[in-house]
Amino acid sequence: MHSHSNQVAIWTITELSEHANVSTATIVRAMKKKGYSGYSDFRHSHLNQKRDSIRYSILNHVDGQIRNVIMQNEVELTNTLANLSISTIEDTIHLIKQAETVYIFARGPSEPTADEMCLKLELLGKNAQYFHDPNVIKQISKRIQHNSIVIFISLNGRTEELVEAAHNLSEKEVPIIVFTTVKDSPLAKLSDELFLGFQSGVTMFNHYEVHSRLPLQIMSRILLDSYVIRTQ
Known part of the structure; x- marks a missing residue:
């Protein structure tokens, strides 16, 4: 054998x-x-x-530094999954189902995740709208009604225009869903439903805000795949 x-x-x-x-x-x-x-x-x-x-056979053929780079992905995946709450997923699915319109706000490198989420929701028959322009986000947030929901995608949860928009929505009791990796960030504190990913903190681009968005992508995929299961 x-x-x-x-x-x-x-x-x-x-x-x-x-x-x-x-x-x-x-x-x-x-x-x-x-x-x-x-x-x-x-x-x-x-x-x-x-x-x-x-x-993991690739790990046998690389040096220690490259091995650490590869394993950071597993660290972010494992810890992000550990942070997930089934009640948050189920409650968010319910909010999306009931919402007349799903608005999605994101800035910078988080925009591709938001764009993909918007596309998938549209394919599932939801009225979804995605905005990334800071001035538009601030103005739109003042007009959104409580029969809609807003999803914020922000790695650090501190982007100024997103926080301002969240304050506008909170005053009107519009449901706020936040995808971030910082638990005590302003956006996280304003959320009704919080998807909290894990950011390893390791980046090879120290002088630029281009940290990995893998945690946001993982959580977004899990939510939307779960939405399909519950609605289709």
Whole structure:
């Protein structure tokens, strides 16, 4: 089995029995002695180990600095998923379903995430509008009614025009959904529903505001995929 691990991963117990020239009962007993409940349990574990090995095989061929760059993505993914709340997802789905219009506000490098979210909502039949111009955002926020909702996408949650817009909406009791990575940011504090991602803080572009938007993209995808499940 060690010498033919690739084949064993796809063989049934009968096929393994034929190739090893032993009975299936012998194989089951051998698996139990190795700590598995049976051959199926062994195969499942074996396949998972092979997937992990392939998934991270690149780490065996890079130096420490590149390895750290690669693993920062896993850190952001894992911690962002850990921060997610199912009640926040379900409540936001309900708000989107009930809203006459879904407005999305974003600035700078967060704009592509907002643009994708708007497109997907439109494909799902929602009246969605996305704005990134700071002056338009501030003016539009004064006219939005409480039968709509507004989604803010901001990595640090401190963008001045977005915070001003959120204050305008809060005064009119318009539901505010915020995607950010900073829990104590002004936008987070003004939110009715908060999607809090994890930002590793590591960037190779120290003099520019181009930190990874991966946490925002992950949360956006999870929300919209969940929305499809609940509405389709």
